[in-house]
Amino acid sequence: MSTSEVVAATVSDSALDTETAYTGVWTPEAGAVVTFSGIVRNHDGGKDVRSLGYSAHPTATAVISAVAARIAAKYDGVRIWAAHRTGPLEIGDAALVAAVASAHRGTAFAACSELVDTVKAEVPIWKEQVFADGTVEWVGVSNAPA
Template identity: 50%
Template sequence: MTLYAHVVEGPIDEAAVRDAVGSDADGAVVLFCGVVRDHDGGRSVRALDYRAHPDAERFLADIVARVNAQTGCLVAAVHRVGDLRIGDVALYAAASAGHRAEAFAACELLVEEIKRGVPIWKRQHYDDGVSEWIGL
């Protein structure tokens, strides 16, 4: 199995993420799309940008490998960096398994571990002209 874990500038290839976990043995594939929304904490958001540590892709690959080993599911993830607008996808994460419950659980674990352990930082730009870094 080849790990599929990338940090990219520009739109993410959803089909490639899904194909990275495809298996004839699996009956379930779960694909999570983390989408830029127009609000946060009661404030209107107009855009955001993500910045990554130079080793962010290595951290992401480590998490993909760990979740794969822990769950026995095939998992993959791609995180986008740079300037994103409302509606853009910032993260695709996928998991496949024999049954849906395992695939959902593996995908949820993968997303939580990415949020917790990959050094990628988000700056939100609000409609009132203020911007702030989130989660530093």
């Protein structure tokens, strides 16, 4: 029997922050809370990024919830919080925030790392980057539902 819990797993157009994630997962039993914040940067692939936005398939919330549940089932005793942002974002905004609490740091680090990697690989969210030279690139289209 797993004693893990998914506190939150969502896709939202609202601003994200690690403090909310941390507060959501921490309990007095937690000896470790690992947080991750994927921040919008001003460059990619050697090019300056002027703006970007994220779009999500209607199933994205269900998929991120399923991913979080799978990670919770794999790592006993963890509490998980994960959210991905959609819409237009500015340089410095958080696009993906995750937190995992556990009694021990090794479990928290492993679960958080796997959570972030799996969200990025499986959740149908696409990033449109507009570069300073006027070119546009879509990222993540390989995880589109059939």
